Amino acid sequence: MPQGSSAAAHDAAPTEEFDVIVVGGGNAGFSAAHAAAERGRRVVLLEKGLPDQAGGNSYYTAGAVRIAHHGLADVADLLEPDERHAISVLPPYSAEEFAADMATVTSGRNDPALTEVLCRDSLDTLRWLHGKGLRYRLMYERQAYSDPQGRQVFWGGLAVGSVGGGKGLIEQHTRAAEQAGIEIRYGIRVRELVSSHGAITGVTWTDAAGREGTTHAESVVLAAGGFQADPELRRKHLGAGWQAAKVRGTPLNTGDLLTAAIAVGAATHGDFATCHSVAWDAWFPENEGNREFTNQLTRGGYPLGIVVNKLGARFIDEGADFRNYTYAKYGADILAQPEGLAFQLFDATTRPRLRAEEYDMPGASVVTANTIEELAGLMGVDPAQLARTVADFNASIDRSVPLDLAVKDGRAARIEPPKSHWAIPLENAPYYAFPVTCGITFTFGGLHADVHGRVLDQDGVPLPGLLVCGEMLGGLFSGNYPGGSGLTAGAVFGRRAGTLA
Ligand SMILES: Cc1cc2nc3c(=O)[nH]c(=O)nc-3n(C[C@H](O)[C@H](O)[C@H](O)COP(=O)(O)OP(=O)(O)OC[C@H]3O[C@@H](n4cnc5c(N)ncnc54)[C@H](O)[C@@H]3O)c2cc1C
Numbered sequence: 001m002p003q004g005s006s007a008a009a010h011d012a013a014p015t016e017e018f019d020v021i022v023v024g025g026g027n028a029g030f031s032a033a034h035a036a037a038e039r040g041r042r043v044v045l046l047e048k049g050l051p052d053q054a055g056g057n058s059y060y061t062a063g064a065v066r067i068a069h070h071g072l073a074d075v076a077d078l079l080e081p082d083e084r085h086a087i088s089v090l091p092p093y094s095a096e097e098f099a100a101d102m103a104t105v106t107s108g109r110n111d112p113a114l115t116e117v118l119c120r121d122s123l124d125t126l127r128w129l130h131g132k133g134l135r136y137r138l139m140y141e142r143q144a145y146s147d148p149q150g151r152q153v154f155w156g157g158l159a160v161g162s163v164g165g166g167k168g169l170i171e172q173h174t175r176a177a178e179q180a181g182i183e184i185r186y187g188i189r190v191r192e193l194v195s196s197h198g199a200i201t202g203v204t205w206t207d208a209a210g211r212e213g214t215t216h217a218e219s220v221v222l223a224a225g226g227f228q229a230d231p232e233l234r235r236k237h238l239g240a241g242w243q244a245a246k247v248r249g250t251p252l253n254t255g256d257l258l259t260a261a262i263a264v265g266a267a268t269h270g271d272f273a274t275c276h277s278v279a280w281d282a283w284f285p286e287n288e289g290n291r292e293f294t295n296q297l298t299r300g301g302y303p304l305g306i307v308v309n310k311l312g313a314r315f316i317d318e319g320a321d322f323r324n325y326t327y328a329k330y331g332a333d334i335l336a337q338p339e340g341l342a343f344q345l346f347d348a349t350t351r352p353r354l355r356a357e358e359y360d361m362p363g364a365s366v367v368t369a370n371t372i373e374e375l376a377g378l379m380g381v382d383p384a385q386l387a388r389t390v391a392d393f394n395a396s397i398d399r400s401v402p403l404d405l406a407v408k409d410g411r412a413a414r415i416e417p418p419k420s421h422w423a424i425p426l427e428n429a430p431y432y433a434f435p436v437t438c439g440i441t442f443t444f445g446g447l448h449a450d451v452h453g454r455v456l457d458q459d460g461v462p463l464p465g466l467l468v469c470g471e472m473l474g475g476l477f478s479g480n481y482p483g484g485s486g487l488t489a490g491a492v493f494g495r496r497a498g499t500l501a
Pocket residue numbers: 023024025026027028029046047048049054055056057058059060061062063064065066188189190191223224225226248249250252253254255256257294295441442469470471472483484485486487488490
C-alpha cells in the first residue's frame with residue numbers, strides 16, 4: 001500500500017469512476033461523505049494532506065459546536081455521562097437566538113436563507129453525527145462558570161464539544177467513514193474540475209509521489225477549506241499587512257478549489273475582505289499550524305483583564321460581550337497595532353482564573369513583574385505610559401456593581417475605549433503580560449450556493465454536479481462570528497450536500 005493511503009484505500013489509478021467525490025477531509029467533507037454513503041453511493045474522499053497532516057482546520061479545533069436546544073434534557077442523549085450534569089445549568093438556546101446572534105455579530109451581513117438552515121438543522125445534524133459514532137460532552141473548562149451556589153452555569157450559547165477536541169473529532173469521523181466503506185485517499189491534491197456539456201464530471205489531481213490522474217463521478221462535493229493559508233490571497237482580499245498573520249490551523253487550505261471552481265463558472269458569495277482571526281501567542285516559536293498544541297496557542301482570557309499595544313494604550317473593549325462573540329474579530333484589531341503586537345495584562349487576582357489549557361500551556365509566552373513599570377520594561381513599553389493606562393483604567397471602574405462572570409454584569413470601566421463588563425482593577429502584584437499577535441483561522445468569502453449546497457453560476461443557476469460546504473461556502477459570516485458555528489456549518493451543509501450528491 002503506498003504511503004498516504006488509508007487502510008480502506010487502493011492504489012490510485014490514473015482514471016476511474018465513483019458516484020461521489022468529496023474534496024477535503026475535514027469536518028465538512030466527512031459529513032458530506034457520510035450522508036452520501038448512507039444513500040448507498042460509492043464515495044471517495046480526496047485529501048491533500050498525508051495522514052500525519054490530515055484533518056484540516058477541523059483537527060485544530062477545540063471541537064466546540066453551537067447548537068440550538070431546549071436545555072440539558074434536550075441534549076442529554078447526545079452526551080457522555082458526567083456526574084456534573086446534576087449541578088449544571090444549561091440555559092435553552094433557540095434557533096431564533098442563534099439566528100439573532102448570527103445577525104448581530106455580522107452586522108446583518110449574513111445570508112438569511114443559509115443562516116435559517118444552519119440554526120434550524122443544528123441539533124438534528126449533531127444527533128445524526130452522534131448516530132454515526134461521534135461523541136460529545138459539555139465543555140465545562142471553557143464555557144461554564146461556577147455560581148455562588150456551586151452550580152456550573154453555561155454562558156454564551158455554546159456548551160457542547162467533541163470528546164477529544166478536534167483531534168477526537170477527526171478520529172471519530174475517520175472511523176465512521178471507514179466503517180461506512182468510504183474510500184479515503186491521502187496526499188491527493190485536487191487541481192482542477194473536469195466538466196462535460198456544462199456539468200461537472202470529475203477532478204484532476206496530483207498525488208504525493210507527483211503522479212497525476214483524473215477521477216470521475218456524478219457529483220463533486222467541495223470541502224477544501226478557505227484561502228487563509230495563502231499569504232498572497234490574504235494580501236489580495238484582506239489587505240496589506242495580512243501576510244504577517246499567523247496561520248492557526250492547517251497550512252493546506254490555500255484556496256485551490258475556490259480558484260478551480262471560479263474557473264468553471266462558479267459564482268462567489270460573502271465577505272472576502274474579512275476573516276476569523278484571534279489573539280494568538282506572539283512569541284511561541286512554533287506558532288503556526290502546531291499539531292501538538294493546536295488551539296492552545298489562543299489567548300481568550302482578555303475579558304478578565306486589559307489589552308494594550310506597544311504604545312501602552314488600550315484599543316478594544318475587552319468586555320464588549322462574552323468571549324464567544326468577540327474573540328473572532330479581535331485578531332484584526334491586534335494586527336492593526338504597531339508591530340501587529342499587543343499584550344494581555346492580568347494580576348494576581350485574575351491570573352488564577354485564566355484557562356489552564358491556554359495560559360499554562362508548556363512554553364506559553366509571558367512576562368511577569370511586581371510593578372507595572374517593571375512589567376512595561378519587559379514588554380518594551382514606556383513604563384510611565386503603561387502605569388498611566390492602568391491607573392486610569394482602575395480609577396474608571398464602577399466598583400458598586402458586583403462582578404458576575406456568568407452574565408453580562410454591567411460592571412464597566414467608563415473610559416475610552418470602555419470596558420463594558422467584568423471590569424476588574426489591576427492592583428495586586430505580581431502582574432502578568434501575555435504577548436499576542438493576530439492568528440488567522442479561516443476566511444469568510446467563498447462560493448455561492450443554495451441551501452442544499454448546490455454551487456450557483458453567475459446567473460444563480462446550479463452548476464450540475466457541483467456542491468460545496470464548510471469554509472468554502474460563502475455568505476454565512478462577515479466581520480465576526482459566533483464561536484462554535486464553523487463546525488456546525490460544516491456538518492449541516494456537509495450533510496445537505498452529501499444528501500444531494
Ligand atoms: C485553532 C482553531 C480552532 C478552532 N476551533 C473551533 C471550534 O472549537 N469550533 C468551531 O466551530 N470551529 C472552530 N474552528 C474553525 C473550524 O476549524 C472550521 O470552521 C471548520 O473546521 C472548517 O471545516 P472544513 O471541513 O470546511 O475545513 P477543514 O477542516 O480545514 O478541511 C478542509 C480540508 O481540505 C483539504 N484540502 C485543501 N485543499 C485541497 C486540495 N486542493 N485537494 C484536496 N484536499 C484539499 C485540506 O487539507 C483540509 O483537510 C477553529 C479553527 C482553528 C484553526
